[in-house]
Amino acid sequence: MLRDPRARFSLILPPIIQLFIFSSAATMEVKNIHLGVVDLDRGPYAATVLQGLRGSRSFTALPQYPALAVARYALEREQVVGVLVLQSGFSADLAAGRPTSVQLLLDGRRSNAAQITAQYVSSIVSSAVAGGGGAPQPGAAVAGRSLPNAEVVMANWFNPNLDYRWYMLPNLVGMLSLGVALMITGLSVARERELGTFDQTLVSPATPVEIALGKLLPPLLVAVVQATLYLLIVTLLYGVPFRGNILVLYAAVLTFALACAGVGLFISSLVYTQQQAFLGAFAVLLPFALLSGFATPVENMPWWLQFVTNINPLAHMLRLMQGLFLKGTSFHSLAQDMVRLLEIAGVTTSAAVLLFSRKAA
Amino acid sequence: MSATPAAAGADGGHTGAHSWWQQLGAVMIKEAKQVTRDPSSWIIAVVLPLTFLFLFGFGISLDTTVVKIAVVREDDGRDAQDLAAALSNSKWFLVVPAVDRPTGERLLQDQSVKAVVIIPAQFGRMLHAEGASAQVQVLVDGAEPNTANFVHGYVSAIWSGFLASRAMQQGTPVTPLVSVEARYWYNANAESRWFLIPGSMTVIMTLLGTLLTSLVIAREYERGTLEALYATPLTRGQILIGKTLPYFVLAMLSMAVCVLTALLLFRLPLRGSLLTLGAVSAAFLVPALGQGLLISVTMKTQMAAAQLGLMTGYLPAMMLSGFLFDINSMPAWLRPVTYLIPARYMNVSLQTVFLAGDVWAVLIPNMLFMLAVGTLFFGLTWRRLHKRID
Numbered sequence: 001m002l003r004d005p006r007a008r009f010s011l012i013l014p015p016i017i018q019l020f021i022f023s024s025a026a027t028m029e030v031k032n033i034h035l036g037v038v039d040l041d042r043g044p045y046a047a048t049v050l051q052g053l054r055g056s057r058s059f060t061a062l063p064q065y066p067a068l069a070v071a072r073y074a075l076e077r078e079q080v081v082g083v084l085v086l087q088s089g090f091s092a093d094l095a096a097g098r099p100t101s102v103q104l105l106l107d108g109r110r111s112n113a114a115q116i117t118a119q120y121v122s123s124i125v126s127s128a129v130a131g132g133g134g135a136p137q138p139g140a141a142v143a144g145r146s147l148p149n150a151e152v153v154m155a156n157w158f159n160p161n162l163d164y165r166w167y168m169l170p171n172l173v174g175m176l177s178l179g180v181a182l183m184i185t186g187l188s189v190a191r192e193r194e195l196g197t198f199d200q201t202l203v204s205p206a207t208p209v210e211i212a213l214g215k216l217l218p219p220l221l222v223a224v225v226q227a228t229l230y231l232l233i234v235t236l237l238y239g240v241p242f243r244g245n246i247l248v249l250y251a252a253v254l255t256f257a258l259a260c261a262g263v264g265l266f267i268s269s270l271v272y273t274q275q276q277a278f279l280g281a282f283a284v285l286l287p288f289a290l291l292s293g294f295a296t297p298v299e300n301m302p303w304w305l306q307f308v309t310n311i312n313p314l315a316h317m318l319r320l321m322q323g324l325f326l327k328g329t330s331f332h333s334l335a336q337d338m339v340r341l342l343e344i345a346g347v348t349t350s351a352a353v354l355l356f357s358r359k360a361a
Numbered sequence: 362m363s364a365t366p367a368a369a370g371a372d373g374g375h376t377g378a379h380s381w382w383q384q385l386g387a388v389m390i391k392e393a394k395q396v397t398r399d400p401s402s403w404i405i406a407v408v409l410p411l412t413f414l415f416l417f418g419f420g421i422s423l424d425t426t427v428v429k430i431a432v433v434r435e436d437d438g439r440d441a442q443d444l445a446a447a448l449s450n451s452k453w454f455l456v457v458p459a460v461d462r463p464t465g466e467r468l469l470q471d472q473s474v475k476a477v478v479i480i481p482a483q484f485g486r487m488l489h490a491e492g493a494s495a496q497v498q499v500l501v502d503g504a505e506p507n508t509a510n511f512v513h514g515y516v517s518a519i520w521s522g523f524l525a526s527r528a529m530q531q532g533t534p535v536t537p538l539v540s541v542e543a544r545y546w547y548n549a550n551a552e553s554r555w556f557l558i559p560g561s562m563t564v565i566m567t568l569l570g571t572l573l574t575s576l577v578i579a580r581e582y583e584r585g586t587l588e589a590l591y592a593t594p595l596t597r598g599q600i601l602i603g604k605t606l607p608y609f610v611l612a613m614l615s616m617a618v619c620v621l622t623a624l625l626l627f628r629l630p631l632r633g634s635l636l637t638l639g640a641v642s643a644a645f646l647v648p649a650l651g652q653g654l655l656i657s658v659t660m661k662t663q664m665a666a667a668q669l670g671l672m673t674g675y676l677p678a679m680m681l682s683g684f685l686f687d688i689n690s691m692p693a694w695l696r697p698v699t700y701l702i703p704a705r706y707m708n709v710s711l712q713t714v715f716l717a718g719d720v721w722a723v724l725i726p727n728m729l730f731m732l733a734v735g736t737l738f739f740g741l742t743w744r745r746l747h748k749r750i751d
Contacts, residue, residue: 014672022680024692028507031690075546077722078709081689094539101540108548109712111556113687119514122541129539153496154513156503157469164506179671187664194583274663275576279405282568282675286413290420295685297508299428299475305420319472326504333471 015176015226019233022172027164030116034061036071036083043091045129049102052128053084058120075107082106082117094129158326166240170321171294173230174256178288178314180226181219181257182281185264189215190277208357212349216261223257224250234325244324248331252320255341259313262348269355288314316340384595388603392577393610405573410565410615411622417561418554418627421685427452428512430476431459431468438485440527444497447523448478453515469502476501476512547632547716558627559711560684562619563704564675566642569612570649571656571674572667577604578657578746579666597746601739605650612649616642623715633714637724641710644728644735648703649674651738658745678704706731 035053039046053059063080065071071083085103093100104121106114159166192198201211227250234240242249267280291305292298292314298306309315316337323329397403434445449456457474459465465477479498487495499516501509545551581587590600620638623629631638652674660666680686681695682704688696699705706727713723 014668018672018676021695021698022676024695025680026686027690028686029690030687034689076717076720078713099539101542104541104543106543106545106551108545108551109556109716110683110687111545111548111551111553113690114545115551116510118541118543119510122543125541126539154499154501154516156501156509159503159506159509162503162506162509166503167505183664183668183671187667191662191664274667275573275580278572278576278663278667279409282572283409283412286564286568287416287420289679290416296421297505299508301420305416322504323472327470327472327502329471 015180016229016233018176019169019172019230023165023169023238026168026172028112028116029164030113030120031058032060033058033113033117033120034063034080035059035117035121036063036065036074036080038065038068038071038083038085040088041086041090042088043095045091045094046086048128049084049086049125052124053121056120056124071105075105078107078109080107081110081113082121084121165238166326167322169234169238169240170325171318173227173234174292174314174317174321175289175294176230177223177226177253177257178260178317179285181223181260182264182267182285183278184219184222185215185261186267186277186281187274188218189265189268190271190274193272194274208353211356212265212353215265216258216349219261219264220254220257223253227253240325242325243328244334245331248334249324252317252324252334252338252341255338255345256313256317256320258345259316259341259348262345262352263313265352266348266355269352288312291315293318310340311344313341313344381596381599385599385603388595388599389606392604393607405569406611406615407618410569410619413565413568414558414561414619414622415626417564418558418622421553421557421561427455428476428508428515429455429457429474430478430512431457431465431474433459433462433465433477433479435461435482436480436484440485440488441480443527444480444484444523447519451515451519453511453519466500469500472502474502475505475508476516478516554627555629555716556712557684558623558629559715560682560708562616562623562711563645563682563684563707564678565619566612566616566645566707567649567674567678567704569615570608570646571653572670573611574605574608574650574653575656575660575666575670575674576663577608578654579660579663583662597743600746601654601742605654608650608653609643609646612646613639613642629715631715632718634719637719638711638714641707641714641724641728644731645703645707645710647735648731648738649735651735651742652703654742655738655745658742677702681705682708684708700730701734703731703734706734 037050037053039050050062053062061080063074065074065083068083068085071080071085074080075083083105085105087103090100090102102125104118106118108114156162189198192201206214231242231246231249235242263284264281267284268277271277271280289295291301291309291312293309294314298309298315301309320334320337323334430448432445432448434441445456448454457468459468459477462479465474465479468474469477477500479500481496481498484495484497497520499512501512503509548555578587581590595603620631620635624631653670656666656669656673660669678684681688681691681699681702683699684704688699688705691699710724710727713720717723
């Protein structure tokens with residue numbers, strides 16, 4: 001396979017492009033917010049609030065609407081993610097020292113973006129009203145909440161600016177190599193079966209164990225090459241720190257590739273056509289991706305799904321990558337994940353060998 | 362492979378509408394048989410969507426539930442104990458006690474906890490002393506920014522609750538002067554599941570529509586049966602429609618399974634009509650199937666087609682469709698790219714039909730875009746299929 005220049009090309013270039021595109025796309029930060037404003041108050045405090053919103057970099061468009069009905073129309077068409085309503089009497093209440101409120105209508109279809117928008121708006125509104133000059137930048141490194149003689153000081157370790165890319169890039173390294181390793185082993189056996197060359201291999205003097213090992217080798221090579229590329233791009237181009245040991249990284253990549261290839265081999269031992277192999281690979285790829293902490297944290301899942309993540313190679317890989325890149329986690333703690341990956345590789349490969357030899361007999 | 366005697370007998374396929382339809386029927390029957398006879402097709406149409414939706418529904422959640430934190434309490438006073446108790450009693454945190462600061466820091470480093478709250482020695486004394494300042498330190502695992510932001514919010518909320526109850530005890534209640542009343546339209550509890558499930562359906566439909574069809578013509582090519590297919594009097598149009606329609610039916614079927622699951626198991630509201638939902642799904646399948654066929658005629662092996670399908674179909678549907686990541690928050694150069702991805706239109710349309718209703722102002726432009734992208738894909742496929750015959 002590595003002799004084919006096109007295949008070689010397809011193993012290197014697309015993953016790099018994906019790394020670029022997806023790392024830019026994958027952010028849970030909310031930027032470029034379009035927030036509608038219905039200002040029925042038109043008093044001094046309303047003006048301060050608007051100024052605070054305009055001063056924040058998060059809000060890029062603040063269309064004003066004369067009435068709620070008009071604003072609702074814009075919300076329905078997804079022109080804005082929310083509408084801030086400043087009732088008449090808002091400034092008067094505040095001037096008189098009476099507690100008051102503002103209404104914020106949000107688009108629940110985009111509930112995550114809406115919730116974060118709500119956090120931003122409320123911090124801007126309260127600081128604008130308190131007259132505490134200028135809006136605080138949301139998601140700042142140190143968010144203090146000060147009262148006369150007590151305060152909480154928060155510091156973000158490993159990723160001081162909470163840069164989402166620092167989180168996503170190490171994850172993408174795992175995610176992208178998972179797909180490649182699974183597909184290479186999963187489809188290659190099925191392809192040989194379809195073309196009829198697999199039977200030839202089986203009747204050759206090579207034992208099923210040797211055949212299986214032979215099939216595990218290419219994905220390992222590919223994984224090492226890709227990991228080197230990713231490491232260079234992620235650290236040099238994106239400036240993500242690498243705080244672990246480089247040898248441990250390669251050990252992690254190899255054990256992960258072995259586990260993925262094992263799963264791929266197991267799938268290919270069950271199927272007869274490439275289409276089936278492809279579906280089989282996909283049927284595990286998607287759950288692996290979802291239940292790994294890649295997109296949403298494992299802690300958010302119900303306990304029984306958290307338990308399932310134990311047999312998910314990607315979940316271990318992500319912990320390894322986070323630990324190596326950002327946290328400089330101790331080898332002892334990383335070794336546990338690697339042992340798990342080896343266990344997964346062992347179980348799936350021996351199951352595949354068993355199935356192959358039964359078919360060969 | 363599929364030339365039935367009836368079809369082969371007709372001369373050139375242009376003798377009349379009747380035989381054209383007969384020929385088309387023959388291709389469709391062949392492809393449909395291949396689909397229905399293969400037991401994996403049923404797995405695809407029913408089992409796969411169910412499993413995926415199930416996993417999406419339970420596995421993906423942006424609503425942080427319980428975060429594991431460590432609390433280092435260096436002060437034995439009552440105030441410190443109260444604050445520690447407020448943290449452990451909170452439904453947001455699962456508290457692991459840590460004896461001292463290095464232990465807490467090690468727990469954070471080894472990924473056992475997401476944050477360490479350090480209540481310093483002399484905390485109680487400082488709190489009461491005039492002019493002194495009591496500082497609670499919170500070390501947050503910033504590696505997952507989303508969780509880190511939630512931890513910030515939770516700790517701040519518990520801290521203000523702690524201060525408020527202290528103030529209450531001292532007889533000076535503090536009420537905030539202005540409160541922001543947030544109301545979520547279409548999704549009153551702001552449940553992330555409500556917007557993630559329509560998005561999951563888009564991903565599942567992409568999988569069925571694009572990935573399965575991406576193998577269809579590449580398979581014939583690889584097996585050498587494509588020439589045989591060309592040797593039949595079938596026209597390109599017949600081959601395309603005949604190859605596509607069974608997958609269209611399959612995908613619509615699994616869409617129905619998804620919708621039922623969403624409504625019955627996940628209790629999603631359906632505020633639009635079923636008819637609209639069907640129309641949106643059908644409109645989406647045009648570009649989805651078209652993209653699959655285009656890949657299929659472009660790539661010569663199933664392996665290559667599968668990889669291209671994965672890269673241009675599934676991954677963009679996951680990452681660039683607005684399913685998980687808000688499109689507006691993406692960098693300006695990337696936003697125009699999302700317009701090329703059919704899943705983007707499907708995602709918005711499904712969220713609207715389920716949660717908001719039949720908002721035609723949203724649905725019609727999105728459906729038109731889907732059809733336009735689909736026509737483009739089919740047109741390109743048609744042209745490429747022609748080239749291959751030569």
